[in-house]
Amino acid sequence: MSVKPESVSALFAGPFALATLSAPDGPRFPALVTPDGNALDLRAALGDEQLTVLRLLDRWDETLPRLRALAADTGVGRTPIEDLRVHAPVEPRQIFQSGANYRQHVIDLHVAHRAPGDDRPEAERRAEAAEIMDRRAAEDLPYVFIGLPSAITGPYDDVVLPAWAEKPDWELELAAVIGRPAYRVSVDEAASHIAGYTIANDLTDRSTVFRRDMPQIGTDWLRSKNAPGFTPLGPWIVPAQSIANPDDLRVTLKLNGETMQDESTKDMIFKVARMVSYASQTAHLLPGDLVLTGSPAGNGMHWGRLLRDGDVMEGSVTGLGVQRxxxxAEAAE
Known part of the structure; x- marks a missing residue:
């Protein structure tokens, strides 16, 4: 059974957010959610029975003023969110994931992923990681790779840990949601292409990050990050205009009530606009695409405590709500 939110009131910044909801056993629909815990079905409000959040983002410049007007209209009938199911807020066409974007996190991962035969003291390996990171920051080259939309699940859905995943781990992240096509945009231009922000937990099986059969190949992100449900997303997309500074938000993950990650996005090496701009230099970013901005220190490898059956993760980012x-555990065959 999925974990339900304890409360939906005042969970996000600004006058409204976007969500994908459904009534029990009903179809999913795009919704405008207000901080008082109510939702408006946008299919009826905007006169489009085929409407989805992705289609809203496809015409974001046109849609945003209408959403603002609907949020301000208190006479429009709404439904309490507690009577509805909350799904991932959008089904993106592309997911751009990033790694090594928080200083302490990079050092922790470098130390945890000791190469076979590397018997150097931990202090020496930490110093090496710091040097590598400083060099990357100076060269201004973020580390971005591709994720699969099929890995996305809802913000309150159960996460199945595959039987083959020996070291499943959490990685809570701020995710930028694209609202205007972006190709080879500058850092200064990038912010205008972001429709809003949401929360992503970019789960990783640490045991399959590196190929064991041929170490020269390097990382295997398909295997380690893209199992079904390995990217809990949401609960909401909060418009960018409601987030004063995405580079100064608190990212917090609790495991069974105990805080494991708690860091500000100020600690990111490459800020949000830089990540979007960098991804756009190679790929054509489309409305609804996600740009995940990396995860701070405090993952399971750091604590020596990986995910297991029955664990409950609660992730929050300032102004964006809470996912739980x-x-x-998947039954072994």
């Missing part, structure tokens, strides 16, 4: 997911 339970881990369920």
């Amino acid at each position: 997911t339970r881990c369920v």
